[in-house]
Amino acid sequence: MTTKASTPKGMRDFSPSVMFRRNYIFSVVKSAFEKYGFSPIQTPAMENSETLTGKYGDEGDRLIFKVLNSGDFLSKTNCDANSTSKDLTKKISDKALRYDLTVPFARYVVQNRNDITFPFKRYQMQNVWRADRPQKGRFREFLQCDADIIGTKSLISEIELVQLSDEVFTSLNIPNIEICINNRKVLNGMVEIMGCPELFNNIVIILDKLDRIGIDKVKEEMSSEGVSEEGISVLEKFLNSSDISELSDFLKQSETGKKGVEELQYVSENISKLGLKTAQLKFDITLARGIDYYTGCIFEVKQNDVKIGSVAGGGRYDNLTSVFGLDDVSGVGISFGIDRIYMVMEELNCFPENIDQNTRIMFANFGKKESVFCLGLLKQLRENGISSELYPTSVKMKKQMNYADKKGVEFVVMIGEDEMNSEKITVKDMKLGNQEQISISEFITKLQ
Amino acid sequence: MTTKASTPKGMRDFSPSVMFRRNYIFSVVKSAFEKYGFSPIQTPAMENSETLTGKYGDEGDRLIFKVLNSGDFLSKTNCDANSTSKDLTKKISDKALRYDLTVPFARYVVQNRNDITFPFKRYQMQNVWRADRPQKGRFREFLQCDADIIGTKSLISEIELVQLSDEVFTSLNIPNIEICINNRKVLNGMVEIMGCPELFNNIVIILDKLDRIGIDKVKEEMSSEGVSEEGISVLEKFLNSSDISELSDFLKQSETGKKGVEELQYVSENISKLGLKTAQLKFDITLARGIDYYTGCIFEVKQNDVKIGSVAGGGRYDNLTSVFGLDDVSGVGISFGIDRIYMVMEELNCFPENIDQNTRIMFANFGKKESVFCLGLLKQLRENGISSELYPTSVKMKKQMNYADKKGVEFVVMIGEDEMNSEKITVKDMKLGNQEQISISEFITKLQ
Numbered sequence: 048m049t050t051k052a053s054t055p056k057g058m059r060d061f062s063p064s065v066m067f068r069r070n071y072i073f074s075v076v077k078s079a080f081e082k083y084g085f086s087p088i089q090t091p092a093m094e095n096s097e098t099l100t101g102k103y104g105d106e107g108d109r110l111i112f113k114v115l116n117s118g119d120f121l122s123k124t125n126c127d128a129n130s131t132s133k134d135l136t137k138k139i140s141d142k143a144l145r146y147d148l149t150v151p152f153a154r155y156v157v158q159n160r161n162d163i164t165f166p167f168k169r170y171q172m173q174n175v176w177r178a179d180r181p182q183k184g185r186f187r188e189f190l191q192c193d194a195d196i197i198g199t200k201s202l203i204s205e206i207e208l209v210q211l212s213d214e215v216f217t218s219l220n221i222p223n224i225e226i227c228i229n230n231r232k233v234l235n236g237m238v239e240i241m242g243c244p245e246l247f248n249n250i251v252i253i254l255d256k257l258d259r260i261g262i263d264k265v266k267e268e269m270s271s272e273g274v275s276e277e278g279i280s281v282l283e284k285f286l287n288s289s290d291i292s293e294l295s296d297f298l299k300q301s302e303t304g305k306k307g308v309e310e311l312q313y314v315s316e317n318i319s320k321l322g323l324k325t326a327q328l329k330f331d332i333t334l335a336r337g338i339d340y341y342t343g344c345i346f347e348v349k350q351n352d353v354k355i356g357s358v359a360g361g362g363r364y365d366n367l368t369s370v371f372g373l374d375d376v377s378g379v380g381i382s383f384g385i386d387r388i389y390m391v392m393e394e395l396n397c398f399p400e401n402i403d404q405n406t407r408i409m410f411a412n413f414g415k416k417e418s419v420f421c422l423g424l425l426k427q428l429r430e431n432g433i434s435s436e437l438y439p440t441s442v443k444m445k446k447q448m449n450y451a452d453k454k455g456v457e458f459v460v461m462i463g464e465d466e467m468n469s470e471k472i473t474v475k476d477m478k479l480g481n482q483e484q485i486s487i488s489e490f491i492t493k494l495q
Numbered sequence: 496m497t498t499k500a501s502t503p504k505g506m507r508d509f510s511p512s513v514m515f516r517r518n519y520i521f522s523v524v525k526s527a528f529e530k531y532g533f534s535p536i537q538t539p540a541m542e543n544s545e546t547l548t549g550k551y552g553d554e555g556d557r558l559i560f561k562v563l564n565s566g567d568f569l570s571k572t573n574c575d576a577n578s579t580s581k582d583l584t585k586k587i588s589d590k591a592l593r594y595d596l597t598v599p600f601a602r603y604v605v606q607n608r609n610d611i612t613f614p615f616k617r618y619q620m621q622n623v624w625r626a627d628r629p630q631k632g633r634f635r636e637f638l639q640c641d642a643d644i645i646g647t648k649s650l651i652s653e654i655e656l657v658q659l660s661d662e663v664f665t666s667l668n669i670p671n672i673e674i675c676i677n678n679r680k681v682l683n684g685m686v687e688i689m690g691c692p693e694l695f696n697n698i699v700i701i702l703d704k705l706d707r708i709g710i711d712k713v714k715e716e717m718s719s720e721g722v723s724e725e726g727i728s729v730l731e732k733f734l735n736s737s738d739i740s741e742l743s744d745f746l747k748q749s750e751t752g753k754k755g756v757e758e759l760q761y762v763s764e765n766i767s768k769l770g771l772k773t774a775q776l777k778f779d780i781t782l783a784r785g786i787d788y789y790t791g792c793i794f795e796v797k798q799n800d801v802k803i804g805s806v807a808g809g810g811r812y813d814n815l816t817s818v819f820g821l822d823d824v825s826g827v828g829i830s831f832g833i834d835r836i837y838m839v840m841e842e843l844n845c846f847p848e849n850i851d852q853n854t855r856i857m858f859a860n861f862g863k864k865e866s867v868f869c870l871g872l873l874k875q876l877r878e879n880g881i882s883s884e885l886y887p888t889s890v891k892m893k894k895q896m897n898y899a900d901k902k903g904v905e906f907v908v909m910i911g912e913d914e915m916n917s918e919k920i921t922v923k924d925m926k927l928g929n930q931e932q933i934s935i936s937e938f939i940t941k942l943q
Contacts, residue, residue: 049820050545052605055590058539060603062610065533080531082877084854084884085520085901087512092540092592092622093503112541113563120578126574126583132567135574140563142503144540155508155599157500162510163690164901170510174540177518178565188539201887210874236708295835317867321874372497406532411859418651419765426769429530431747436532437647439614453612454532 057179057187067403068389072219076192076383079214080170083207085194088169090151093142094241100143102370104152110177112144129279148193149367149380156197157371165198190385197367197378205314205344205363206378209328210321212348212359212381217324219388223351223459224326224358229334230311230343231362235303237285237332240297241278242317250274252265253431262286267495274381283432291315291330304382310344346381359383363448404455407494411447411461420467424460431491451477460490505635512535515851516837520667521620527662528618531655533642536617541590548591550818558625559873567914581711596641597828605819606644608695613646629744631741631802645815645826650924652827653762653811655794657776658769660796660807660829665772667836668845670804671799672774677782678759679810681742684731684752685780686744689726698722703783708733729755739763739778758792788812794829794856801839807831852903855942856883859895859909868915872908872935878937899925908938 053062061069080087082226083165091112100108116139124138145151148171156163172192179185196212209226216224238247249272257265266279274282281297288294291311298304311330318328326348336345343363350358361381368376381405392398408428410421421437428435451459461473461482469485485493502508511928521934528535528884532889541562546627548556564587572586593599596619604611609750620640627633642659644652657674664672686695697720705713722730736742739759746752750803759778771928784793791811798806809829816824840846856876869885876883899907907931909921919932 050602050818052546052602052819053543054539054606055541055543056768058541060539060607061535061537063536063606066537070535081853081930082880082882084857084882086851086902087509087514088511089509091502091506091508092624093506095501095503097498098500109565112565114592115561115563115584117557117560121578121580121583125576125644126578128573130569130574132569137565144562154498154500154502158502159508161508164898166898170883179788188541196887199887203870203885203887206870207884209879214877275796280601317870317928320867321870370498371500403534405529405534409532419768421653422654422769423767427841429662432530434532435653436616437651439644439647439651448695450614454534487567 056180057185059186059188060340063405064403067405068392068398069385071398071402072385072388072392075191075218076215076385077084077170077172079211079218082214082300083168083194083211085168085170085196088152088155088171088174088212090145090148090155090171090192092144092174093426094151094154096137096141096143098154099146103146107146110179111146112178113140114142114144114175115140116142126385145173146177147175148173148191148382150193152193153368154371154400156376157368157373160373166196166201166204168194168196170194172401183387184390186386192383192385194378195378195380197376197380198424200377200476201416202310202313202344205310206321208346208361208379208381209314209318212314212325212346213326214348215359215383216326216348219392220399221350221388221391221395224431225347225349225351226323226326226328227331227334227347228314228328228344229312229331230307230344232303232307232343232414233298233311233332234307234335236298236301236307239282240299241279241300242368246274250340251335252337255332255337257286257333260404285332288332294332314344336360336362340366342366344379350395352393353394355387355390355391357384358387358391361461400453404457405456406434406436406454407460408433409447409451410437410442411451411459412438412441413463414441417441417462417464417467421460424462426471427487428494431495433491433494458494503635505629505633506636507636511853512851515853516846517833518686519846519850520833520836520840521640523666524663525618525667527659528642530662531616531642531659533644535614535620536600536603536619537621538593538596540592540622542593542599542602544585544589544591545555546602547594547598549593555594556580557767558627560592560624560626562590562592563588564590576904587627593621593770594625595623596621596639596830600641600643601816602819604824605816605821608821614644614645614649614652615646615780616642618642632834632838634834640831641809641828641928642834643826643828645824645828648825650758650761650792653758654765654769656794656809656829657762657766658771659877660794661771661774663807663831664774664796664798667840668847669798669836669839669843670773672801673797674771674774674776675764675779675782675795675797676759676776676792677779678755678792680751680791681746681759682755682782682783684746684749685730687749687752689722689729690726691722691726693718694722699728699783700785702781703785705734705781711786711862733780736780742780749839755791762792784808784810788814792827796841799841802834803838805832806835806839849903852905854882854884855905856881857899857902857904857907858883858885858894859892859899859907860886860889861909862889862912865889865910865912865915869908869910872910873934876939876942879943881942906942907940 057298120139175191212226238250253268262327295308339363345362348359349356363379365377367378412418425437459475466472475482540811552820623639624636660674686698743756789810790813793810795805796807811827811914813825815826860866907923914920
C-alpha cells in the first residue's frame with residue numbers, strides 16, 4: 048500500500064533555494080549576536096506540560112501542541128462517555144512542544160542558576176510550534192531568534208539591543224529600517240494621568256490597534272471601555288507630543304511616568320551620540336506590544352517599504368523567572384522574525400547574487416575511463432576549498448548541462464580523450480558561454 | 496504557584512560551552528557537505544501519522560512520539576471502558592514527530608519530484624525524536640546529519656561518500672578513523688552459498704553482533720536458527736578471508752555475490768588510487784547494518800581509540816521512495832552521529848582551544864560617565880569585527896573580572912578618569928596578567 052506524500056497543514060518543507068537564503072539570514076543574525084557577546088544555548092523541543100500551561104493565557108494554552116504519553120496510556124486512566132477532552136488531555140499527555148523560546152529560557156535559567164554567571168547574555172535560534180489557524184505568513188512551525196540579557200537592570204543593555212538591531216538589518220542590506228521605542232512606565236504614567244489606571248490593559252490593547260483602526264475608532268473604543276472624556280483629551284495630548292522632552296512635561300505628575308521618560312531619554316540620547324549605521328530610532332508613544340510581560344523599554348523594528356508588521360521586537364521584563372521560583376531577575380530581550388525578514392528581503396531584492404549556488408564547478412561525465420580521470424582533478428579542486436562535483440553517469444550532454452544550469456554552476460569542465468592526453472582541460476564558462484583550454488593549476492588560481 | 500524547573504526525561508538543555516562545541520562540529524560537517532555539492536533542505540518536525548507508521552517495524556511504531564489533535568478531539572470519537580490505547584491513538588492523533596530524516600526525505604522527494612533535478616544531492620541536519628528508554632548516550636531528542644545522493648546508480652556516489660567521511664573527520668582533527676565497507680550483495684551471495692537464503696535476515700542480525708558476542712556464540716546462534724554445519728563452515732571461510740580478491744574466489748558461484756564484489760572492488764580501487772587524507776578504508780565482511788533497507792554498498796565509520804560504536808554510517812538503497820508511489824529511485828547516503836562525534840572529540844581532546852570564547856574584549860565599568868565613554872570605543876571594536884562587550888553596571892571590580900574570566904575574555908579594557916583625558920586606554924591581558932597603556936587604534940591593529 049502506498050502512502051500519500053503530503054505535509055501536515057501549516058507546516059513547510061524548505062527546498063535548497065529557500066534554505067540557502069534562510070541559512071544566509073541565520074548566519075548574519077548569529078554572527079551579529081556573537082559579536083555583541085551573546086552565547087548560544089538550546090532547550091529541548093518538548094517541555095513538561097506544567098512548564099508551559101498557564102503562561103500564555105487561555106488562548107495560548109489551547110494553541111500548545113500536546114504530545115501523547117508513550118505506551119498503553121489508557122491503562123492508567125479511565126475513559127468514558129463523561130470524559131472531556133480537557134480532562135483526558137491531562138491524564139494522557141504530560142509533555143508539550145515549546146510555544147516560544149522565552150518560557151523555556153526562564154525554566155533554563157532557574158534550573159541552571161548555579162552554573163550561570165550573571166549578567167547572562169544568551170541567544171537561541173530554534174523552532175516553536177503553535178496549533179494556530181494557518182494563514183498567509185502564519186505557520187504552525189516557525190523559527191524564533193532571540194537574544195536576551197538577564198540579571199541586570201542597566202540601560203546599557205537597551206542601548207546594545209538597539210545597536211544590535213541596526214547591525215543585523217544593516218548587514219542584511221535591508222534599507223529604511225525604523226526602530227520604534229517606547230516604555231511601559233510611560234504608558235503607565237499616561238494612563239494614570241488619564242485617570243483610569245485600572246483600565247491599563249484595555250487601553251494598551253486599543254492603543255496597539257491605532258495604526259489599523261485610526262484615532263476616531265480608538266476614542267470610541269476607549270469611551271465604551273469607560274475612559275472619561277477628560278481622559279481621552281489627555282490621551283490626545285500625549286499622541287500629539289512630538290518628542291520625548293514634550294512628554295516629560297506632561298508626565299511630571301506621575302512618578303512612574305517620569306522614570307519611564309528618564310529611561311527613554313538615556314537610551315535615545317546615547318544612541319544619537321553613538322550614531323546608527325543605517326536604521327532610524329524613533330520614539331512612538333502608541334507602541335504597546337500587547338499586554339505582554341514587559342515592564343520597561345519596549346522596541347519594535349519595522350521596514351518602511353513593505354507592509355508586513357514588525358520584523359523584530361522586544362523589551363524589558365522584571366519577572367521572567369519568578370513563576371519558576373526565582374525572583375528579581377530583570378532582563379531585556381529582542382526577537383527577530385526570520386519568516387518576515389525573508390519576505391521583506393525577497394520583495395526588496397536584498398539577497399546577494401548567486402546565493403543558492405553551492406557547486407562552483409561540475410565535471411561532465413564522458414565515460415568510465417574519463418570519469419576516473421576526473422576524480423583526481425576533482426580532488427585537487429576540493430583540496431583548494433572549491434565546491435565541485437562530477438556528474439555521476441555518462442548520459443547525454445544536454446542532460447548534464449541542464450543539471451549544471453539548474454545548480455547554478457560557474458564552470459563545466461570537459462575531459463575527453465584529448466584532455467586526458469594533454470596537460471590542458473576544457474572549461475566552459477556557464478555565464479559567458481565561451482570555452483577555453485587551460486591547465487588545472489591555472490584554473491585553480493583563477494578560481495581563488 | 497511556582498512551577499518546578501525541569502526537563503522531560505531523555506531531553507537535554509545545551510549550555511553555551513556545549514553549544515560552541517556542537518556549533519563547531521555542525522559548521523565543519525556543513526562546509527564539507529557543501530564543498531561536495533550537497534544542498535540543504537529541511538522538513539517539518541511533524542509528519543502525518545500515516546507517513547511514519549509502518550516504516551520502522553513494530554518496535555519503531557511504538558517509539559514514535561504522537562501529537563494529540565488540537566481542540567475538542569473527543570467530540571469526534573467515542574471513548575469507553577473497551578477502548579484500547581492503540582485504537583484511541585488513531586482517532587485522537589493524526590500527526591507525529593519525525594523518527595529519522597530518511598522517511599521524511601523520501602516523502603519530500605515524491606512530493607516535490609517535479610521541481611527536483613535528479614541526481615539530487617541533499618543534506619539535512621535536524622533533530623529527530625524517539626520515545627526510547629533513555630540511557631547513557633541515548634537520548635529522546637537528538638540531531639541527525641544526513642547526506643544522500645538519489646536518482647543515480649553510479650558508484651561514483653559511493654566513492655564520494657567515502658571521501659566525504661574522510662574530509663569530515665580529517666577537518667575535525669579526529670585521528671585513527673576507520674571507514675568499514677561491505678556490500679549487501681556480498682552478504683546475499685554468502686548466505687546463498689551457505690545454503691540458506693531464506694535465513695538471510697536472521698543471519699545478518701547475528702553476524703552484526705560478532706564484535707560483541709564472539710565467533711563461538713555466533714555459530715551457536717546460527718545453528719539454533721537452522722543453519723547447517725556445512726553452512727557454518729562456509730561462513731567461517733568467509734570470515735577468514737583477508738581481502739576482497741580472496742572473497743571473489745568464494746563468490747564465483749553466486750551472480751549477486753559476484754556483482755557485490757565488483758562494486759566493492761570498483762570503490763576500493765578508486766579510493767586507493769585517489770588516496771584518503773587521514774582515514775583508512777577497510778573491507779569488513781561482518782559489517783551488516785541490521786536488517787535495514789540497504790541493497791548495495793554499506794559503510795560504517797569508527798574511531799579506533801574510543802569504544803563507542805560507529806560515528807557515521809550509511810549505504811545504498813534501491814527503493815527509498817516506492818512506499819510513496821515512486822519506484823526505481825536508487826540512492827546512497829550517509830548519516831553522521833553528532834552526539835557520538837562530540838563524545839569522541841571530548842575524550843580525545845580534539846576541540847580547538849578557546850572554542851567557547853565568544854567575547855574577546857570586555858570593557859570594565861567604572862561608573863556612568865566612564866561607561867558612556869566606553870560605548871564609543873566598543874562601537875569601534877565591533878565595527879572592526881571584534882566581539883566585545885561592556886560590563887553593564889559599575890559593581891566591584893572583582894565581580895567584573897570574575898565575569899570576564901568565566902567568559903574566557905582575552906583582554907579587559909579599563910577606562911577611568913585618566914584614560915578619558917588621555918589618548919591611551921589601559922588593557923589587561925587576561926592570560927599573561929600584565930597591563931599596558933595603548934591607543935585604541937594600536938589596540939585594534941593588535942587584535943586583527
